[in-house]
Amino acid sequence: MALARKANGEYVLKSRQELVRALxxxxxxKLEIAQWKKExxxxxxxxxxxxxxxxxxxxxxxxxxxxxxxxGTSYAKLIRAGYDRRWILLDKDMPDEAHPxxxxxxxxxxxxxxxxxFKAVWARVSKRVADPEGIQExxxxxxxxxxxxxxxxxxxxxxxxxxIYGERE
Numbered sequence: 020m021a022l023a024r025k026a027n028g029e030y031v032l033k034s035r036q037e038l039v040r041a042l043x044x045x046x047x048x049k050l051e052i053a054q055w056k057k058e059x060x061x062x063x064x065x066x067x068x069x070x071x072x073x074x075x076x077x078x079x080x081x082x083x084x085x086x087x088x089x090x091g092t093s094y095a096k097l098i099r100a101g102y103d104r105r106w107i108l109l110d111k112d113m114p115d116e117a118h119p120x121x122x123x124x125x126x127x128x129x130x131x132x133x134x135x136x137f138k139a140v141w142a143r144v145s146k147r148v149a150d151p152e153g154i155q156e157x158x159x160x161x162x163x164x165x166x167x168x169x170x171x172x173x174x175x176x177x178x179x180x181x182x183i184y185g186e187r188e
Contacts, residue, residue: 108145 022041023031032038056062079087079097086096107113110123124144128137149171158165 022037022044023033025031030041032041075095076097079085079095084097085099086094088094107117107121107123109125113121113123125141128140128144131137132140154168157163158168
């Protein structure tokens with residue numbers, strides 16, 4: 020009996036038996052795809068495409084090119100994006116790779132405000148946060164146990180994903 024499949028291509032499993040069959044079918048398809056890719060040189064082609072893209076990115080970056088016109092209306096654009104955006108509160112938090120003009124928020128505010136104004140503004144823009152190392156020190160010293168503080172530690176659970184172990188890898 021075939022597995023039920025919706026019009027949008029999604030499979031619907033209704034029993035453990037169908038679950039096992041679906042997993043075996045998935046493994047078989049993955050093996051067939053891998054074999055087909057190997058036989059037809061697709062892995063090498065994919066790697067070549069990756070390396071060509073890297074070479075183009077290096078060239079454009081080294082030449083200061085942000086965009087290049089290709090044939091017709093096609094063009095390639097070098098997309099620049101930052102990551103790990105965050106405020107640097109204290110001088111000690113400044114990463115080594117920061118721009119030379121970067122400065123901690125505390126230092127900026129101290130220069131900008133009088134002492135009393137600084138304290139009020141600093142209290143509004145900063146918050147105390149738990150210090151994992153300090154917590155561990157307190158536990159290690161026996162002032163409190165891990166079980167006693169456990170309710171204060173939470174974590175979000177990611178969407179579960181499936182991994183198959185053993186045969187037919």
